[in-house]
Amino acid sequence: MANIIFILPEIFISLSAMFLxxxxxxxxxxxxxxYILAIITLIISLILxxxxxxxxxxxxxxxxxxxxxxxxxxxxxAIISGIFFMLSSYDYTKLTNLSNVExxxxxxxxxxxxxxxxxxxxxxxxxxxxxxxxxxxxxxAAFNRNKIQSSExxxxxxxxxxxxxxxLLYGCSLLYGFSGSTNFxxxxxxxxxxxxxxxxxxxxxxxxxxxxISAVPFHMWAPDVYEGSPTSVxxxxxxxxxxxxLTVFIxxxxxxxxxxxxxxxxxIIFLSxxxxxFGAVAAIGQxxxxxxxxxxxxxxxxYALAGxxxxxxxxxxxxxxxxxxxxxxxxxxxxxxxxxKRNGKFFxxxxxxxxxxxxxxxxxxxxxILLFSLAGIPPMAGFFAKFYVFMSVIEKSMYFLAIVGLxxxxxxxxxxxxxxxxxxxxxxxxxxxxxxFIGVKISLTLxxxxxxxxxxxxSGLINLISKINII
Amino acid sequence: MNFPFLSxxxxxxxxxSFFILITKPxxxxxxxxxxxxxxxxxxxxxxxSIYIWYIFDPHIFDFQFVENKSWINGFINYKVGIDGISIxxxxxxxxxxxxxxxxxxxxxxxxxxxxxxxxxVMESLMIGVFCSLDLVIFYLFFEGGLIxxxxxxxxxxxxxxxxxxFKFFLFTLLGSVLMLVAIISIFWINGTTDxxxxxxxxxxxxYQYLLWLAFFSSFAVKTPMWPVHTWxxxxxxxxPTAGSVLLAAILLKMAGYGFIxxxxxxxxxxxxxxxxxxxxxxxxxxxxxSFVALMQxxxxxxxxxxxxxxxxYVTLGxxxxxxxxxxxxxxxxxxxxLVSAALFLCVGVVYERMHSRLIASYGGIVSIMPRYxxxxxxxxxxxxxxxxxxxxxxxFLILMGAFKKSxxxxxxxxxxxxxxxxxMLWLYKRVIFGKLNNIELIKMLDLNKSETFILVxxxxxxxxxxxxxxxxxxxxxxSINNLIDTYNYQISLIE
Numbered sequence: 010m011a012n013i014i015f016i017l018p019e020i021f022i023s024l025s026a027m028f029l030x031x032x033x034x035x036x037x038x039x040x041x042x043x044y045i046l047a048i049i050t051l052i053i054s055l056i057l058x059x060x061x062x063x064x065x066x067x068x069x070x071x072x073x074x075x076x077x078x079x080x081x082x083x084x085x086x087a088i089i090s091g092i093f094f095m096l097s098s099y100d101y102t103k104l105t106n107l108s109n110v111e112x113x114x115x116x117x118x119x120x121x122x123x124x125x126x127x128x129x130x131x132x133x134x135x136x137x138x139x140x141x142x143x144x145x146x147x148x149x150a151a152f153n154r155n156k157i158q159s160s161e162x163x164x165x166x167x168x169x170x171x172x173x174x175x176x177l178l179y180g181c182s183l184l185y186g187f188s189g190s191t192n193f194x195x196x197x198x199x200x201x202x203x204x205x206x207x208x209x210x211x212x213x214x215x216x217x218x219x220x221x222i223s224a225v226p227f228h229m230w231a232p233d234v235y236e237g238s239p240t241s242v243x244x245x246x247x248x249x250x251x252x253x254x255l256t257v258f259i260x261x262x263x264x265x266x267x268x269x270x271x272x273x274x275x276x277i278i279f280l281s282x283x284x285x286x287f288g289a290v291a292a293i294g295q296x297x298x299x300x301x302x303x304x305x306x307x308x309x310x311x312y313a314l315a316g317x318x319x320x321x322x323x324x325x326x327x328x329x330x331x332x333x334x335x336x337x338x339x340x341x342x343x344x345x346x347x348x349x350k351r352n353g354k355f356f357x358x359x360x361x362x363x364x365x366x367x368x369x370x371x372x373x374x375x376x377x378i379l380l381f382s383l384a385g386i387p388p389m390a391g392f393f394a395k396f397y398v399f400m401s402v403i404e405k406s407m408y409f410l411a412i413v414g415l416x417x418x419x420x421x422x423x424x425x426x427x428x429x430x431x432x433x434x435x436x437x438x439x440x441x442x443x444x445x446f447i448g449v450k451i452s453l454t455l456x457x458x459x460x461x462x463x464x465x466x467x468s469g470l471i472n473l474i475s476k477i478n479i480i
Numbered sequence: 481m482n483f484p485f486l487s488x489x490x491x492x493x494x495x496x497s498f499f500i501l502i503t504k505p506x507x508x509x510x511x512x513x514x515x516x517x518x519x520x521x522x523x524x525x526x527x528x529s530i531y532i533w534y535i536f537d538p539h540i541f542d543f544q545f546v547e548n549k550s551w552i553n554g555f556i557n558y559k560v561g562i563d564g565i566s567i568x569x570x571x572x573x574x575x576x577x578x579x580x581x582x583x584x585x586x587x588x589x590x591x592x593x594x595x596x597x598x599x600x601v602m603e604s605l606m607i608g609v610f611c612s613l614d615l616v617i618f619y620l621f622f623e624g625g626l627i628x629x630x631x632x633x634x635x636x637x638x639x640x641x642x643x644x645x646f647k648f649f650l651f652t653l654l655g656s657v658l659m660l661v662a663i664i665s666i667f668w669i670n671g672t673t674d675x676x677x678x679x680x681x682x683x684x685x686x687y688q689y690l691l692w693l694a695f696f697s698s699f700a701v702k703t704p705m706w707p708v709h710t711w712x713x714x715x716x717x718x719x720p721t722a723g724s725v726l727l728a729a730i731l732l733k734m735a736g737y738g739f740i741x742x743x744x745x746x747x748x749x750x751x752x753x754x755x756x757x758x759x760x761x762x763x764x765x766x767x768x769x770s771f772v773a774l775m776q777x778x779x780x781x782x783x784x785x786x787x788x789x790x791x792x793y794v795t796l797g798x799x800x801x802x803x804x805x806x807x808x809x810x811x812x813x814x815x816x817x818l819v820s821a822a823l824f825l826c827v828g829v830v831y832e833r834m835h836s837r838l839i840a841s842y843g844g845i846v847s848i849m850p851r852y853x854x855x856x857x858x859x860x861x862x863x864x865x866x867x868x869x870x871x872x873x874x875x876f877l878i879l880m881g882a883f884k885k886s887x888x889x890x891x892x893x894x895x896x897x898x899x900x901x902x903x904m905l906w907l908y909k910r911v912i913f914g915k916l917n918n919i920e921l922i923k924m925l926d927l928n929k930s931e932t933f934i935l936v937x938x939x940x941x942x943x944x945x946x947x948x949x950x951x952x953x954x955x956x957x958x959s960i961n962n963l964i965d966t967y968n969y970q971i972s973l974i975e
Contacts, residue, residue: 386623388620400664411661415658415660415661419657430645430646464620467551468553
């Protein structure tokens with residue numbers, strides 16, 4: 010029972026989610042209260058996780074649940090990004106009538122599922138976590154019932170995601186059949202040869218996971234879902250599930266499949282290369298900002314995977330750093346979207362940004378910094394993220410991956426520059442409302458400053474992440 | 481020597497731009513105060529850099545004013561320092577920047593605050609490039625410069641500004657990413673990116689060729705060398721005057737500096753191997769772009785092409801690997817920095833009055849703008865390389881170095897001098913002399929005080945260094961000798 014402290018955050022979130030649901034049912038017009046209580050829940054669970062920090066590896070529930078540095082850190086990242094997501098989208102959800110009780114509780118459930126995923130050390134626990142994470146996301150994608158695209162996004166996401174879950178589950182069952190266990194560690198002990206059957210299980214699982222992080226060629230759903238969903242939900246898609254999916258990726262590659270590294274390395278390199286190239290090229294023609302962000306996120310996932318493909322500790326650490334910086338940049342971009350409001354309507358097309366610098370110099374400056382950072386131009390944080398990843402890639406002499414990756418950053422720089430061109434060089438349009446969204450402003454200021462001033466003290470993040478030792 | 485002179489040179493413009501940022505937007509009075517802040521910071525930077533030159537000891541070949549702080553744990557240190565070569569470029573930067581800010585008076589009307597910030601950030605990044613002693617730090621400053629320059633061209637540029645800004649940005653970025661790969665590779669090959677350490681240990685010969693090519697791809701675009709020079713005329717033509725000045729005077733010099741510091745310093749064997757390539761490209765640049773310049777009807781474009789030709793001399797001189805050639809290249813870069821800046825400012829002066837850059841719309845200006853005609857004459861002659869101007873010293877030394885290596889190369893390069901005289905004098909003749917055909921020209925006023933001040937302060941060093949180049953040559957001599965000695969030593973090791 011002494012170990013219960015390590016799973017307290019998960020227990021707390023689940024209890025709180027259930028409580029909030031009931032609270033919302035019995036109390037009328039309580040959506041704002043529930044929203045704030047949900048934020049508080051996340052903050053408390055964050056404190057609980059930090060409180061249960063340990064240097065040991067703890068196994069719970071018959072070795073099916075693992076607490077270590079990786080899981081702790083990723084949970085902290087996931088919850089912090091969850092908190093900032095809720096803070097920044099508060100006003101947006103209120104103004105678009107999204108924020109009813111279910112919205113907040115669904116997000117809590119989804120985050121709970123992610124925490125379970127991050128800690129899972131067993132195929133069944135992993136799958137439960139995955140489904141707990143995904144089911145609320147389907148509902149959230151379709152949350153704007155008045156908009157047909159939103160329903161379409163929800164349905165599309167549901168059907169495709171169910172298919173990929175099926176493939177994943179099939180892989181799990183194969184793996185169980187060949188190794189005789191669902192425990193990650195036992196699987197790694199039993200699967201060590203490069204027999205075709207083992208590779209089958211590997212490929213099925215990787216396909217399922219690649220779908221979750223929208224790596225090419227399993228990316229089809231991302232643009233439509235990103236565009237159709239309400240903007241706040243898109244932000245959620247773009248931030249929090251990535252953390253969980255990346256952790257699961259790391260876990261799968263480096264625990265059950267650690268002996269098959271020659272097999273999966275080629276697959277990951279392919280996923281990484283194709284995502285980088287496709288993300289860069291396909292985004293060029295986009296006219297909708299959310300759709301463009303979807304393609305850019307595909308590209309960015311490619312860079313994060315490049316770090317995983319290396320197969321070294323520093324590669325994993327640098328992927329995590331990449332994701333962290335990417336989350337901050339994404340948060341900032343979406344905060345700017347939340348502020349583009351005129352006469353009660355929000356805008357998300359590229360041309361709506363035209364000449365923004367004239368009327369809204371501060372938002373434009375933040376966007377400028379964030380976009381240059383996304384493009385990976387020094388001295389913004391985005392450059393360092395890429396720099397670290399390619400540092401690991403070149404350490405293992407994977408020059409092809411590095412050169413193709415860097416050249417696709419040049420291609421992707423083109424569309425980021427195109428946005429900057431629209432903001433700064435084009436003729437101004439009508440002014441947007443002067444909004445007074447505290448949460449958005451805090452998030453935007455914080456993310457912009459972190460991105461801009463990262464170069465002053467780059468060691469901080471590295472020191473934090475360097476505690477993670479997988480291999 | 482504990483005071484961090486170089487870091488303060490880098491930081492001061494940033495602090496200045498922060499103060500400009502917090503001045504309230506809008507009113508005229510505030511724009512004035514923003515301008516004073518910008519002028520004050522850039523001018524005090526100039527004073528500091530002159531002071532550094534004064535206390536700089538030219539007899540030591542080691543790096544001076546070195547600052548070394550741990551930056552990214554276990555990987556990279558923040559290391560800056562200067563030798564005889566970099567100090568001159570830093571002074572060029574700090575001299576040109578305040579002049580740019582003064583020239584803003586007349587050219588930039590909208591978003592003055594942002595423009596000043598961009599110039600100051602640019603200044604700080606350019607100083608950073610010239611004094612960084614770590615490859616990653618160098619890359620950071622080198623690439624960071626793209627952001628302000630992109631904005632300067634794109635926001636305040638001419639009609640085709642978007643195209644030019646994109647072309648400038650993407651060309652340079654594409655060249656540079658390969659350099660990034662090379663820098664990271666060097667880290668894994670040698671375990672450090674510290675330039676001083678790398679000079680000592682040297683890089684294994686089998687890696688040198690590819691690494692050299694990667695660095696070359698970046699510097700060749702930035703120089704710019706034929707055939708990747710096409711971004712330069714576009715960028716120059718569309719950029720506002722101050723942007724063109726910064727671009728011509730300093731940005732192009734980053735690449736020349738990079739060739740000296742990195743290509744030759746780090747990869748001597750590969751440099752020796754690729755000399756024919758450089759000679760070929762430089763000669764094409766000198767002769768071909770001179771012909772192209774001859775045919776231009778746009779003044780800015782003509783000067784831009786002449787820049788390509790002049791940088792061709794620089795690369796030629798650097799890779800003669802003789803003392804004369806290298807010294808000549810550096811003098812040529814400094815001189816071109818002063819002269820091309822002045823020429824762009826001269827074009828800016830008439831452009832503001834007439835809003836035309838076409839040569840055909842001018843003629844006979846000498847009778848209405850005598851002061852302008854005199855100053856323009858000085859810079860035209862300096863661009864040609866007439867004895868008595870700094871341009872002559874540079875070209876003469878470069879050709880001397882080239883003759884030592886190969887008579888054919890030197891002969892072809894000399895052809896460029898004649899062509900240079902042809903297009904510059906023809907330009908001067910068509911703009912300044914001749915009949916006053918265009919009636920509207922009569923309304924043009926001669927140079928006002930600030931314009932005269934800018935052009936005179938560029939003319940003085942051009943003439944002084946033309947007659948008495950000793951201060952320049954003294955400063956770089958020891959560093960150049962040291963560079964050549966290490967180069968020859970490394971080559972001899974292979975043989």
